[in-house]
Amino acid sequence: MVAEINRLDEKGSGQAVVWRENEEGNLKKLKLTIPQTLPGEKVRVTVDRPDRRRWKALPDEIVEANSQRTEPPCPHFDKCGGCVWQHWTYEGQLQHKTNYVKHAIESQGFDPSLVQETIGMDDPWHYRNKMEFTFAPDGSMGLHEQGNFRKIISLETCLIAGKEMVEAAMEVAKWAKQHELSGYNKDAHEGLLRHLMVRQSFATGEIMLALFATEGPQDHLQETADDLVKRISDKFPQVKSLLWMENTDWADRTQSEKTHVLAGRDFIYDEMDGYRFRVWFDTFFQTNPTQAQKLVDLAIEMGQPVKSEKMIDLFCGVGTFSLPFAKQVGELVGIEIVETSIESAKRNAKDNGIENASFLAKDARKGFDQVIEEFGKPELLLLDPPRSGAGGKVMRRIGRAQPERIVYVSCNPSTFATDIKELEPFGYELQIVQPVDLFPHTVHVECCAVLVKKL
Incomplete structure (x- = not known):
């Protein structure tokens, strides 16, 4: 049968719907998942079980191709799960990622025009470290x-x-x-x-x-x-x-x-960013160093750190953002639940001569409460949570603390959008969202955004 791809799912596979007539003459819907296809394409696909309501299969033939389709350069692309979009021009991938971020924040009532065009790579190959x-x-x-x-x-x-x-x-x-x-x-x-x-x-x-x-x-x-x-x-x-x-x-x-x-x-x-880090086998460190550097630069540009200010780095990891920010603020505290990461952050700060940064090994909620009680209200807060997001309880704690500026670095636009929605009742305004492509040829996209407390 021939199906038209109407959208891509969260894994980057094409989605199509076809209607078929059963033995009684009634129309039945069949939802198809077809990897290695692009929006708007018409493809021929074999369905071995016509009685099913859902079916997943690779295309037998591309009947009408998207103008952005290209030949995958990797000999393993057809089978390997490392990449999903080598058949798509890089410009097409970046456009899709921008639109994905826009849709994510618009779904929570934010203005999609705040989302800038995704920052891509000059050379989107051999980027993983x-x-x-x-x-x-x-x-x-x-x-x-x-x-x-x-x-x-x-x-x-x-x-x-x-x-x-x-x-x-x-x-x-x-x-x-x-x-x-x-x-x-x-x-x-x-x-x-x-x-x-x-x-x-x-x-x-x-x-x-x-x-x-x-x-x-x-x-x-x-x-x-x-x-x-x-x-x-x-x-x-x-x-x-x-x-x-x-x-x-x-x-x-x-x-x-x-x-x-x-x-x-x-x-x-x-x-x-000129700072030296020790990396163990289980250390979380940004996988694409070229784009990670752009993320750090963006975070500093958006956060506008001031030498007299206090800052909290929530989900600080080994100090990737903490160290460059510490040079530009008066005092910084990093919070991270993984104790080995905190030990690494302390060691990295010492190796780089950073003396105004301290680090606490606790979960985000308890750690944040403790730091606010001992450290006081920060003027600047940065958070870089896991894909699951920070969660409502953490975001409401941030809102109650009333930092002047919040820089949110996200690896999941959907949880980012629901997280920042929690800050609206506390008087925060989203100013800009900048997507950055850290994982070319995959569905993933990072964002750096800033929210400011309205006067």
């Missing part, structure tokens, strides 16, 4: 298939990761195959190799390779581990952290019960 690859049960390494977390697509390349990262990862994959090491079987809960995390600082060039396995590298695996060290040391001198992580938990996450440093140290150095 962190990747997590997964081993299949046969020991091959790759990324999950689109929509199927049980199947791993073996990779020859990856066009969104840093080139040196991919080369180092492919060397680990070759090592695993030559030693005939098994991958982890999620159903049987057996096998050795689970994941490979690769991180690289584009500023310092340092690379981290963290191999997650169900056993440690000692005993019968020692010679195998030694061979990995030799291969990596010979070919990739920029690898300053080579780790073997033991993870026996059933959960499919990159976590470690015991860390073995095979070579180098257990962290790498990264830099942003």
Whole structure:
């Protein structure tokens, strides 16, 4: 059957509706989800189960193409789940992301004209400084298939990761195959190799390779581990952290019960905005450093920090925003629930000679209450919450504290819109929303916005 794509869903797949006549002559609606399609396209698709009300399938043929359709450059695009929009021109992706943010804030009653055009990248390829690859049960390494977390697509390349990262990862994959090491079987809960995390600082060039396995590298695996060290040391001198992580938990996450440093140290150095950061395997650090720098610059421009002011950085992480802001305010307090991130933030502040910033390891609500009681009312507040948003209780606490200016950095326009709606009764006005594309060829878009207390 031929269907017309009328919109894209939250995962970036085309949506279409067709009406079919059943045996009784009645019309029945069929909702189709068709990945790798674009709005306005007419596509031919096969429905194996005509009795279903919903169906998902790749298109058999593009009957009428969107003018912004382009040829995907990656040989794995048809199957790999790492990207969803390589078939769309970058200009088209940016337009869609701008409209998505406009729709999100308009749905909460805000003026969509406050949303600026999305800031894209000059070169939207090889932008990621962190990747997590997964081993299949046969020991091959790759990324999950689109929509199927049980199947791993073996990779020859990856066009969104840093080139040196991919080369180092492919060397680990070759090592695993030559030693005939098994991958982890999620159903049987057996096998050795689970994941490979690769991180690289584009500023310092340092690379981290963290191999997650169900056993440690000692005993019968020692010679195998030694061979990995030799291969990596010979070919990739920029690898300053080579780790073997033991993870026996059933959960499919990159976590470690015991860390073995095979070579180098257990962290790498990264830099942003002239500040140096230590990055461990589990440190949250912006994945696209080029665009992250633009986010920091935007936040400072919107926040207009003053040397005499107090500031709170809520959901501060390791201090990505805290350190550059601390240089421009009188006193800053960062709040973050993850204790390892707070320890990193303290260490990063010390490494960079920042003496007017302190950090508190508590959840946002309790931490905010404590800081307001001890620190007093801040003139400036910045928050950068997770995708789930800050939530109504936190936003109302912010509103009651009455900071003069609020800078909100968001990775989810929908929760951003519902969060800032909570500030309206407290007299805040949304002034500008600037989307920034940190993840080209995916559905994700970041925003930086400022709200000001009306006089």
